[in-house]
Amino acid sequence: MVNFNDPRARSQLLLTSFQTWLPHQTSNASDDVLQQLLTQGQLTPNVHCLRQLPVDFEAAPRRVIRAIEQYRPRFIVLCGMAEGRSALSLEAQAKHQGSTLATSLNLNWLISGTKSSQISLDAGNFVCNRLYYIVLQWLLLNRHPSQALFIHIPPLSESNQLTILSDFAHIIQKLMGNH
Numbered sequence: 001m002v003n004f005n006d007p008r009a010r011s012q013l014l015l016t017s018f019q020t021w022l023p024h025q026t027s028n029a030s031d032d033v034l035q036q037l038l039t040q041g042q043l044t045p046n047v048h049c050l051r052q053l054p055v056d057f058e059a060a061p062r063r064v065i066r067a068i069e070q071y072r073p074r075f076i077v078l079c080g081m082a083e084g085r086s087a088l089s090l091e092a093q094a095k096h097q098g099s100t101l102a103t104s105l106n107l108n109w110l111i112s113g114t115k116s117s118q119i120s121l122d123a124g125n126f127v128c129n130r131l132y133y134i135v136l137q138w139l140l141l142n143r144h145p146s147q148a149l150f151i152h153i154p155p156l157s158e159s160n161q162l163t164i165l166s167d168f169a170h171i172i173q174k175l176m177g178n179h
Contacts, residue, residue, distance in 0.1 A: 094133035
């Protein structure tokens, strides 16, 4: 078992989620998915979850970068909710002030075998995109060996929950080398 307080420990995966940001939201699908995976025991001890990040352009990246420095994950999967989407969206890139940074992960391979996942070229114009951009930029500037990905998760419902959870778990298992 990995002791996450041991600075020599290197987690294989860092998963993040956000808090809600609008009054009508009772939960954030990104956090709901992480909670389900934890409840179902699908996350191994070398996976660290940084849950319910504040929906804040400065605080969220600061917390994630601190976690990257602390846990030194092989993979970072940043998760956020996209209310207007119906499938998992693996974000190929993030943009900021005319600059674009792309993930180095093979997204076609990651979504192969999923039922309802897609590759997106639009991480939005909000905190999700900004967090993704800052993390990709930080990894690049620091020549950090971690690879990062942002996944937008649609709101969960009775009709899509099993598919979304299955696809997400499938992608995580691929990253962990179990597929």
